[in-house]
Every structure is written in structure tokens, then in C-alpha cells.
Amino acid sequence: MSHDHDPHEFSLAPALENRWSPRAFSRTEVLDSTVLGSAFEAARWAPSSGNSQPWSFVVGFRGDETFGKIVASLASGNQVWAEHAAALVANVAAVVDAEGNPQSHAIYDLGQAVAHFTIQATTDGLMVHQMGGFDAQMLGKELMLSSSQRVVTVMAVGSAGNPADLPEKLQEREAQPRTRKPLSDFVEGSARYA
Numbered sequence: 001m002s003h004d005h006d007p008h009e010f011s012l013a014p015a016l017e018n019r020w021s022p023r024a025f026s027r028t029e030v031l032d033s034t035v036l037g038s039a040f041e042a043a044r045w046a047p048s049s050g051n052s053q054p055w056s057f058v059v060g061f062r063g064d065e066t067f068g069k070i071v072a073s074l075a076s077g078n079q080v081w082a083e084h085a086a087a088l089v090a091n092v093a094a095v096v097d098a099e100g101n102p103q104s105h106a107i108y109d110l111g112q113a114v115a116h117f118t119i120q121a122t123t124d125g126l127m128v129h130q131m132g133g134f135d136a137q138m139l140g141k142e143l144m145l146s147s148s149q150r151v152v153t154v155m156a157v158g159s160a161g162n163p164a165d166l167p168e169k170l171q172e173r174e175a176q177p178r179t180r181k182p183l184s185d186f187v188e189g190s191a192r193y194a
Contacts, residue, residue, distance in 0.1 A: 006179050009193065015122040021129040023081040023174055024166050025158040031061060031086040035124075036157065042120035043113040054094040054106035055113045058143050061087050069142040070154060075133035081166055082131065086158035090139060096148035107152055114155065121157060129156045 008017070040057065048054065060067030062085065070088040071079055082088060091114050093106040118128045131154045139151050163174040183193035 006177065009183055013119075015119045019118065019122045020127070020178055022127050022160045022163075023129065023170050024161040024163040025081070025085040025127065025129075025156060026161040027084045027165065029086045029159045031126075031158065033059070035126075036087065036121075038124060039117045039121040039126070039157075043117040046109070046113040046116040048109040048112070049103075049105040052097070052103065052105075052109065053113075054097075054103050055110040056092045056094070056149070057117075058090040058092060059087060060089075066143075070134075070139065073134045073136075073139035073142065074131065074154065075135075078131050078133045081170060082129070082154075082156045084158075084161065084165070085129075085156035087156070089155045089157060090143060090151045091153045091155060092143075092145060092149050093152050094148055095150050107150075110152055114153065118155075125159070126157055127160050131155065 036059070043055070043057070044053075046055075058066060058070075060070050062083075067088055070090055071083050074082055091110055093103075093110040095103055095106045097103050114130070118130075121128050134151075134154050136151045139154075140149065143151070145151070163171050166174060187193055
């Protein structure tokens with residue numbers, strides 16, 4: 001499923017063209033680890049500094065205990081729609097290595113792994129919505145993470161659902177076209193985009 005958006009200035013791969021972040025997820029779809037396997041395999045093969053792979057993921061499927069813990073950590077504005085996704089994933093960075101040294105690149109590397117997950121999931125017909133609105137400290141405790149780990153973001157995964165199932169305010173946001181800044185706003189140097 002695609003969504004209206006600003007025109008692209010250059011052509012994109014289909015998964016990038018079709019990627020968007022819905023809030024309306026199918027309330028009946030059931031996912032399992034097999035369905036998400038290729039998306040996690042894509043995350044596994046993401047690049048990382050020194051091949052450190054400082055990421056991990058904690059997955060909850062709708063109705064299980066982990067899913068409930070992740071939902072409980074979400075800001076109320078995210079809970080109202082994310083609780084209907086088929087899966088919620090806590091994206092975790094190892095911000096300290098095994099020798100106790102800070103890994104300043106860990107959050108960046110996790111972001112690459114999450115991006116790879118997202119593009120593979122989109123290719124597989126799934127939708128992914130990233131969230132920063134959650135209580136990271138609470139969720140880390142609930143998931144019994146070590147002091148070297150930090151939950152950076154949470155993502156909802158599933159198939160697009162009916163926007164009419166959302167609260168009215170979110171229905172309006174769901175219908176708005178995706179927009180992006182022009183390239184000229186953020187690419188500098190000898191490359192010029194008007």
C-alpha cells in the first residue's frame with residue numbers, strides 16, 4: 001500500500017518509494033518470527049563501525065507479555081494506535097562495549113539496522129512506524145536490559161488497516177500527503193540541487 005507524497009526529485013527503489021509510516025494497522029493480522037525473519041536478516045547485514053553490530057531487538061507480538069510491556073511504555077498519543085499493530089519492537093543499542101568503553105557510533109549503527117529492517121519489511125508488504133514517544137528508562141527496566149544497553153526507539157510493524165478506526169484527529173493526519181524538505185535544504189558542498 002502506498003501513500004500520497006511530494007514528487008521525488010530523483011528516482012528511488014520501489015521499497016523506498018512506497019515506504020511510509022501509518023498509524024492505522026490491521027487489528028486482525030497475526031505476525032510471527034518467521035514472517036519477520038527476512039526483515040531481521042536485513043538488519044543483521046547492515047553496516048556497522050568495525051563490524052561491532054551494537055544492536056539488538058526485543059519483539060512483542062500482539063497479546064503477549066512483551067507486547068504489553070512495550071505498549072505500557074508508550075506515550076498516550078502512541079498507545080492509542082500502536083496497541084493495534086501486529087508487533088512492537090524495542091530497538092536497543094549497546095552504548096558500551098564488553099571492555100566498558102563507550103560506543104559513540106552505536107546509535108547511528110542501530111539506525112542503519114532499523115532502516116535495513118524497514119526497507120525489507122516494506123519489500124515484504126509490511127508497514128513500519130518508528131516512535132520516539134516512550135519511556136526508555138522504564139522500558140529498559142521492564143525488558144531487564146543491562147546498564148550497557150539503551151532502548152533508542154520503538155517500531156510498530158504490521159499491515160495497513162482502516163484509517164476510520166483511528167481517533168478523528170489521527171484520521172486527518174493519516175490522510176495528509178507525505179512531504180519532505182527539498183534536497184537543496186540539506187545537501188551542501190559541490191553538489192548543488194536547485
